Ligand SMILES: Cc1ncc(COP(=O)(O)O)c(C=O)c1O
């Protein structure tokens with residue numbers, strides 16, 4: 001298995017090189033040269049596997065034996081040892097057709113832990129085995145940063161800098177990131193929004209001399225390993241369902257911001273998981289919903305919502321989807337991305353919209369509907385959703401034609417992370433101890449302007465450049 005870029009100008013590379021490259025050096029996103037096919041028989045044989053063993057099977061299709069099996073197995077075991085549920089990702093049944101896959105039982109209470117605990121361990125492994133300098137640079141709307149920091153804090157050979165939008169993450173998210181005192185962690189609080197943070201890191205990754213000098217590595221979903229690790233939970237959810245419920249295929253409702261969560265499902269479907277509908281759930285920052293329903297990919301004004309982690313306009317993984325939509329034609333992708341850069345929008349024809357809608361449907365959830373959903377599921381099922389998971393449930397309800405097959409809605413965060421929204425409907429929650437204790441800890445962060453030069457200077461002072 002080799003990896004190439006959606007823009008076609010990266011010579012095919014192996015798994016570890018792909019992991020270290022992160023963003024394609026031609027500005028594109030890295031994808032596998034071919035997507036392996038998992039047969040129905042193989043799937044059946046995997047149906048009794050633990051989450052960890054299932055991940056080992058899926059990853060083995062992609063790693064080219066670059067990581068010996070016993071090492072990969074240990075990396076995976078270690079990555080989920082800190083999850084509090086014995087099933088790692090429990091599937092809760094609300095009624096016969098609606099199931100909630102709880103992805104938030106990791107150390108930072110959000111679905112990002114599923115991939116990032118593993119990526120932190122993989123970076124430490126590569127740092128040691130290959131004597132590589134690992135200087136991680138990431139942007140976050142709150143969850144990726146907390147999770148990535150938790151996965152590498154204090155680890156030898158690794159430094160991590162995370163940019164988050166100042167005042168636009170939840171209190172708990174901010175504390176999770178900024179109360180970490182390890183010297184290998186730098187939090188930059190940027191006077192801007194998440195898109196500004198993401199834009200700056202992409203520019204720094206695209207500056208190849210800077211990237212090379214400072215050995216920049218990615219933990220965001222621009223890194224294909226994030227997507228691959230997330231695709232495993234679609235296999236798992238499908239296989240956890242009783243056979244009679246999954247016989248007609250399974251539908252997923254997926255809270256999405258950077259298009260990473262849903263693209264992972266799209267990849268799982270391409271590999272052979274019998275997924276019928278992928279329902280994309282957005283909040284009021286609904287660029288992706290407008291893309292799917294109206295064929296217009298165009299950022300509009302940024303809005304602060306009750307689900308701040310999805311307050312995103314420019315979605316990284318849109319380009320990965322575009323690549324497959326364009327029949328894996330890197331020239332067509334490059335042309336469309338150039339047009340987007342020049343004109344600030346992409347318009348799709350009605351024939352193209354129909355094709356997109358065969359791949360996924362979409363629903364955008366207003367702030368009001370988000371809170372109503374939290375309230376009604378608390379009343380009806382005594383189940384407390386966080387605002388992002390509530391967007392998923394609201395989209396499941398709003399997704400017109402339910403068709404056949406069970407629905408799995410992805411619960412992407414613990415409600416304690418977003419108490420600001422939960423309190424608005426008068427619900428008081430008890431925080432898990434690991435969250436409660438954050439409130440007594442001192443914080444460490446540097447506030448910076450939304451300016452690439454100022455941020456680059458911070459990085460130059462922080463990163464170690466030789467072993
Ligand atoms: C809690 C939560 N839910 C859903 C999402 C959406 O995930 P993605 O942006 O990877 O599609 C995010 C981050 O964006 C998140 O932090």
Ligand SMILES: N[C@@H](CCOP(=O)(O)O)C(=O)O
Pocket residue numbers: 139140141142143144145219220221222257258260309310316
């Ligand atoms: N919601 C994310 C935004 C960053 O997206 P990523 O999937 O590319 O890491 C966050 O919580 O930071």
